[in-house]
Amino acid sequence: MAYLNDHYLKLKAGYLFPEIARRVKVFCEQKPQAANRLIRCGIGDVTEPLPPAVIAALHRAVDEMSRRETFHGYGPEQGYEFLRRAIAQHDYRNRGLEIDDDEIFVSDGSKCDCGNILDVLGHQNRIAMMDPVYPVYVDTNVMAGHTGLADDAGTYAGLVYLPCTAANAFVPEVPEEKVDLVYLCYPNNPTGAVATREQLTAWVNYALRHKAILLYDAAYEAYISDAQIPHSIYEIHGARQCAIEFRSFSKNGGFTGLRCAFTVVPKTLMAATGDGKFTGLHPLWLRRATTKFNGVGYVVQRAAEAIYTPEGEAQVKALIEHYLGNAKVLREGAHAAGLKVFGGVNAPYVWAQSPEGMTSWQAFDKILNEANVVITPGSGFGRNGEGFFRISAFNSRANAQEVARRLQALKW
Numbered sequence: 001m002a003y004l005n006d007h008y009l010k011l012k013a014g015y016l017f018p019e020i021a022r023r024v025k026v027f028c029e030q031k032p033q034a035a036n037r038l039i040r041c042g043i044g045d046v047t048e049p050l051p052p053a054v055i056a057a058l059h060r061a062v063d064e065m066s067r068r069e070t071f072h073g074y075g076p077e078q079g080y081e082f083l084r085r086a087i088a089q090h091d092y093r094n095r096g097l098e099i100d101d102d103e104i105f106v107s108d109g110s111k112c113d114c115g116n117i118l119d120v121l122g123h124q125n126r127i128a129m130m131d132p133v134y135p136v137y138v139d140t141n142v143m144a145g146h147t148g149l150a151d152d153a154g155t156y157a158g159l160v161y162l163p164c165t166a167a168n169a170f171v172p173e174v175p176e177e178k179v180d181l182v183y184l185c186y187p188n189n190p191t192g193a194v195a196t197r198e199q200l201t202a203w204v205n206y207a208l209r210h211k212a213i214l215l216y217d218a219a220y221e222a223y224i225s226d227a228q229i230p231h232s233i234y235e236i237h238g239a240r241q242c243a244i245e246f247r248s249f250s251k252n253g254g255f256t257g258l259r260c261a262f263t264v265v266p267k268t269l270m271a272a273t274g275d276g277k278f279t280g281l282h283p284l285w286l287r288r289a290t291t292k293f294n295g296v297g298y299v300v301q302r303a304a305e306a307i308y309t310p311e312g313e314a315q316v317k318a319l320i321e322h323y324l325g326n327a328k329v330l331r332e333g334a335h336a337a338g339l340k341v342f343g344g345v346n347a348p349y350v351w352a353q354s355p356e357g358m359t360s361w362q363a364f365d366k367i368l369n370e371a372n373v374v375i376t377p378g379s380g381f382g383r384n385g386e387g388f389f390r391i392s393a394f395n396s397r398a399n400a401q402e403v404a405r406r407l408q409a410l411k412w
């Protein structure tokens with residue numbers, strides 16, 4: 001008899017985005033006329049073409065693959081040296097942050113890495129989650145058997161939830177109790193909030209005090225427009241001793257379809273063995289990559305490298321400005337519709353409060369059926385997301401303007 005992983009059976013319904021897709025499919029089948037005017041502001045998937053510098057790098061790399069002398073087969077599992085160096089130099093050392101090339105691990109996505117990191121962390125950790133938050137952190141811990149069962153609101157026994165509400169500007173206080181792992185995501189998905197230097201310093205100090213590890217998801221770092229907000233957790237003194245950072249090329253270079261990201265694991269980061277000795281996580285993460293992964297394709301890594309050229313940087317900046325321009329249109333539109341809105345300034349997500357008494361899924365259904373716009377219900381991100389919904393700014397400007405107009409035309 002073969003046994004399955006029972007922990008999967010604890011997962012709530014479907015993963016949020018497939019569940020939205022399922023409901024939208026039903027809507028399109030039942031109302032084909034309305035489906036023609038559907039605008040998707042649900043999943044945070046980019047819509048604009050890749051930057052020209054990336055396209056040119058892809059063409060060059062494909063040509064290399066066409067000749068025996070320049071062909072590439074398996075590459076280093078942890079990423080080609082040229083890309084690790086470009087990342088460490090441009091994203092860190094040029095900003096005065098001490099990160100070595102070999103502390104960068106190139107991967108096929110931050111979503112994968114956020115889940116995979118659990119491979120090198122113990123099962124006895126007490127884990128803190130922001131609430132609401134990107135569902136991958138919770139679900140991967142459920143799959144790994146780190147939780148008990150969920151209640152009706154999707155809150156799992158065994159996790160420590162850190163409420164993120166309008167009252168704390170969606171940045172949780174450090175808890176009184178001791179935890180071992182803390183997931184932080186800034187700029188935040190889904191609320192669009194950012195954490196200040198003081199707030200991140202409090203988290204780093206907490207982690208150092210408790211020998212905890214911060215799992216810092218900075219996938220939306222490129223959207224920070226406020227000069228005071230840190231782009232990396234390593235801007236905070238002591239973070240090299242207590243933080244792993246996840247970064248992605250999906251939301252800056254538009255790589256959601258190409259797949260490339262990276263994770264920073266400092267060699268100074270230690271965790272305890274079962275018998276209480278401290279040892280580095282870096283060799284374990286390297287061992288994991290070399291055992292379970294064969295690396296991101298050469299062509300894609302050359303494309304990612306092009307983001308760091310002067311043309312690439314300018315083109316990415318223009319893309320970010322485009323999406324942030326959409327966020328402004330959506331934020332102002334939702335506000336003019338009488339909704340209370342957050343985010344959308346340093347992030348591509350606008351977080352809107354549903355009118356009094358309306359649940360997130362009720363708001364989803366109303367907006368889908370009456371405005372023919374897909375948004376993401378806040379309750380899908382956690383108990384504290386109930387009563388909110390997220391509007392993604394990844395779209396054309398014309399669509400963002402149309403969504404803003406339709407939201408205002410709705411009778412709330």
Ligand code: MLT
Pocket residue numbers: 042043044045111134189
């Ligand atoms: C989202 O909509 O939250 C994102 O697209 C999810 C992701 O980046 O995986």
